[in-house]
Amino acid sequence: MAQLEVLTDTTFDEAVGASDLPVVVDFWAEWCGPCRMVAPVLEQIAIEHAGKLRMAKVNVDDAPSVARRYDIMSIPTLIVFKDGVAKKRIVGAKGKGQMVDLLAEFL
């Protein structure tokens, strides 16, 4: 399984802003059951759609300021960034089929 790129308060802006591809950022935490379930789904999508988008994750415990900046109030929350701008927000765990449908416009 591919490991998702880990972003922190210090690496977030550059990683998301400089990317040519859309970046899907998964806001998660160790203590969140649904987050742990959704992680393998994202890893699969990352492999299957490599070259079309980048998958990254932000641990809200380790990167509180990024989480606050994007008003994360529930996890898992996914935000899709294009050219550094938040384009879409997906709240709550979803199965792979549903997740791919929600990301279709970026694939």
Next chain:
Amino acid sequence: MSDVRDVIIVGSGPAGLTAAIYTARANLRPLVIEGELSSTGDQPGGQLMLTTEVENYPGFVDGIQGPDLMGSFRAQAAWFGAEYVTEKVTRVDFSSRPFVVEVGTTQYRARSIIVSTGARAKMIGLDDERRLLGYGVSTCATCDGFFFKETDIAVVGGGDSALEEAIFLTKFADKVTVVHRRDALRASKIMQERAFKNDKIEFLWNSEVVGLEGDKALTGALVRNVHTGETSTLAVSGLFVAIGHVPNTSLFVEQLDMDEAGYLLTGDGTRTNVEGVFAAGDVADHTYRQAITAAGTGCMAAIDAERWLEAQPHEADIKGTPADW
């Protein structure tokens, strides 16, 4: 004919996975259709996936995290040969044999079925509830409590789960108001004592939430006193709903007998009205609703299914038996 299994288990909380452990050890090659990911209570692993510390499951002196407990159940069943499909059942047909369980266009068939689809948290049913879900409205205190540090929030409900959430949320919030429709709690004595002792918890009795305020995120809840009819706004940035559960039984309407609330009816152990279909866990239990009782009935359903299967004539036996015996 494609593969007909001995048993298919629909649902993968404590009931379904215990049934999987027992039927796998009985060499019945169970297929567990474990559900699809969500954050609302019908996800693989069941409601315990949305909890943190489980303190009342026997065997764990220091408690165990809900997702860890369910991870162990799942691994244990897999070790004995249970197979998993991580998708949601879309249709069942219990009117003919073998029984049919469909996941989209894929059809699975089995001689017996164990239904353990559980229950999920009820929502209040307000127009703005869906819109603000994830923006202040939450069905998962353990997932979202963290984001309400030093804020005022509310919990709706008066049972054990409402108080558990309220107490958990005091780790983060400045003030937690429990909004309850009656003037007394349904929750167990130990939870009531803990809640009453907690300085951060206040109670708003005889009250129900009738509206939500907030444009982009929740700013307040409109609360009505059920006796006087007076309404007022409770300024909160978070609202956690814990007003009970609904069984996940829409798949079985008109096929399995259920009570008025939708819970499956069982008799003589875990038998439903359809011979060969068994029910276990919260889907058939609105009284106890514990991980341990779900696991217990899951075990019962596995034994009931195994014995029922043994008593059925096998196709091969029928062919091999002389007619004049």
